[in-house]
């Protein structure tokens with residue numbers, strides 16, 4: 001039988017999704033324990049851009065969750081002493097087909113607060129982006145950027161200090177049933193349990209995960225030396241329009257896709273698109289690529305890095321600064337859904353973001369899951 005202490009909520013996984021569940025429950029005054037097999041956060045949640053993206057998220061639920069998550073990041077960052085390194089997004093368009101997608105996007109409800117800037121205006125307001133070939137740029141005020149490798153530990157520390165959340169590190173969860181988790185350090189009783197395993201597809205509830213055809217996506221990432229300019233906002237390019245569902249699902253995207261297939265086929269083949277964000281020391285985090293497999297190879301391939309840098313150089317019109325760091329990351333990916341919320345047992349939820357948007361949606365997802373567990377008839 002499980003031993004005391006008992007909790008209102010036990011969370012498996014101390015990534016951003018698990019911390020989002022912990023935060024939502026703690027804000028309701030619940031007693032929460034977070035259990036993770038690693039000593040410190042080491043998965044996708046600290047390998048990402050720390051780019052809290054609203055504009056471009058899939059229309060509907062994902063966009064709503066991103067707006068809500070962004071608001072929570074703003075509140076939590078202020079309280080937890082997490083620096084917001086920049087705000088907003090500039091999506092630089094070099095093709096008329098891209099401008100057409102942006103114009104169509106602005107006509108939707110998702111365009112609220114966003115603007116299309118002409119090349120002259122971009123040159124005035126954001127000179128680093130004024131490369132030859134720039135036609136226009138979408139400005140969105142919604143995005144935030146944090147340094148995830150610092151922000152996630154700071155968030156966990158603040159949850160512990162401010163909200164009394166307990167953390168059990170270096171502890172693997174072996175099984176979960178209603179009211180109890182069995183760990184490598186013994187059993188823990190909890191009224192509700194949120195399993196947020198990131199891209200561990202073969203551990204807890206492997207059969208439920210397999211039923212959603214979840215696989216893993218590997219991304220290559222680069223850190224470049226300080227280029228000598230300050231960005232002020234995250235940067236994306238035409239390639240992002242063909243990847244991010246909020247734009248890519250618009251019918252106006254088809255002509256752009258056809259042109260990109262003709263001009264940047266290798267980029268599309270390797271799932272390369274451009275995100276550039278800046279760190280406090282001026283260095284740039286630049287990526288990324290997308291390769292899918294249950295066990296992707298762990299290596300960074302130079303040919304893929306070169307595709308990323310080629311797009312960087314086209315957007316900024318300069319030779320890329322030296323690479324100072326390379327890493328890969330993986331996240332869970334499903335063919336037909338951005339999120340899996342499954343109920344394998346009463347009072348238990350399996351929670352996975354199955355697209356590259358956990359930092360952008362995890363806090364709102366946590367609120368939804370906690371509401372289901374503590375308010376819902378199906379809890």
Ligand SMILES: Cc1cc2nc3c(=O)[nH]c(=O)nc-3n(C[C@H](O)[C@H](O)[C@H](O)COP(=O)(O)OP(=O)(O)OC[C@H]3O[C@@H](n4cnc5c(N)ncnc54)[C@H](O)[C@@H]3O)c2cc1C
Nearest residue numbers: 013015016017037043045048049173198329357358359360
């Ligand atoms: C390179 C890269 C760039 C990205 N960029 C962005 C971005 O800019 N913006 C954005 O919104 N999203 C981005 N993403 C996606 C985002 O990082 C992920 O969606 C998110 O981090 C997933 O969070 P998670 O908590 O589900 O998983 P993880 O961060 O993987 O955490 C899962 C945790 O669960 C633990 N765990 C699993 N099973 C067990 C068990 N049985 N017992 C104990 N512990 C267990 C693991 O140890 C791990 O710590 C990016 C992802 C990558 C890889």
